[in-house]
Amino acid sequence: MNQQAASSAESPWSVSLLNSKVKGWIQRLGHVWVEGELAQMSTKPSWKLSYLTLRDVEKETSVQLTVPTQMVLGHEPPLSTGDRVVCYARPAFYEGRGSFSLWVTEIRHVGIGELLARVAQLRESLQREGLFAPERKQVLPFLPNRIGLITGRGSAAERDVLAVSKDRWPEVDYRVINTAVQGSRAVPEIIDALQVLDADESVDVIIIARGGGSVEDLLPFSEEALQRAVAAAHTPVVSAIGHEPDTPILDNVADLRAATPTDAAKRVVPDVVAERELLSEATTRLAQALRGWVARQEEALQALRSRPALADPYLPITQRSEQISQARDRIRRTIEHGLARAETQTASLRAQVAALGPAATLARGYAVVQALPRDGSDPEVITSIAQAGPATNMRIRVADGSIAAVSMQTFAKD
Structure with missing residues (x-):
């Protein structure tokens, strides 16, 4: 089997080949500076290498450090868990266990000033x-x-x-x-x-x-x-x-x-005590304000009730009724007085008219002589002898009647 060929289900890689390839990839990264916090330290003076854990300060992420024990024990100031450090290391992969770590060649404390x-x-x-x-x-x-x-x-x-x-x-x-x-x-x-x-x-x-x-x-x-x-x-x-x-x-x-x-x-x-005191004080102020408001309203009501219109609601009506009755009496007296005076004036005028009228004159013995025109027109009162020529028909009015007469002769005034 060609172990350098691409892996497949039919021709998979062996674990050793995989670890070898991973180691090669990792080693190509070269040296890096890494900062973090020391979370764990496993070291003994008899060990050649010590194993530390470097943890990210913001996330739950960590990486294993492989450090020479002599560097750990001889570091000044001494290293301890919780220290903020920066490490110069080379990524390494151990083929036998298939584990990753950083091989550290330098460790520095991060200064507080930095x-x-x-x-x-x-x-x-x-x-x-x-x-x-x-x-x-x-x-x-x-x-x-x-x-x-x-x-x-x-x-x-x-x-x-x-x-x-x-x-x-x-x-x-x-x-x-x-x-x-x-x-x-x-x-x-x-x-x-x-x-x-x-x-x-x-x-x-x-x-x-x-x-x-x-x-x-x-x-x-x-x-x-x-x-x-x-x-x-x-x-x-x-x-x-x-x-x-x-x-x-x-x-x-x-x-x-x-x-x-x-x-x-x-x-x-x-503070519940302070808040309750504030509530008590506010309650007291509210009660005082309410009592003051009620007292002012009572005073206002009392002032309203003491007014004549509210003390006796019928008083204005009674007063107006009395005023109307008095005015009506004055009007009646004025009318009666006016009528009496008019009656007196009428009687006086009637007496004057009666005294000046023809009937009163006739009653004193005087007579009214009227000429009776022959054409049947209205009679004329004779005031001059010129109106009564001879044979003029006349009517003589006296107090109790009239007398028909005919003029015989007229005489001029001396």
């Missing part, structure tokens, strides 16, 4: 991106139904948050997820816990808490992957990393920064 410089650079980049902008931060609920807490198992931060919260509001409900809060496992575990709590609709706010630590211990809270996860969360996130004076980037990205886990509990959970 790490802080990277943090500062990342902080500036995220700020330009807008992850620190106040307008993107969410407002915490006044009284959350349930609080998510991400912290170390059995840590002082967990005890402080729960104890202070219970003192402030005994009915507060927590969902606690314990994770690593330092080391290479911290970032992936915190991100997983954050995503679980963010997906829980009953959780109204999430607290990420740790009780302080060294600069190296706090580095996971400045990793970019964690900042992206917090910025993408729909639930408000509170950063409660007890530390001074260094500030991890999580403080800038979170919706609220608390100085300590205890401060986070005070910022998230309202």
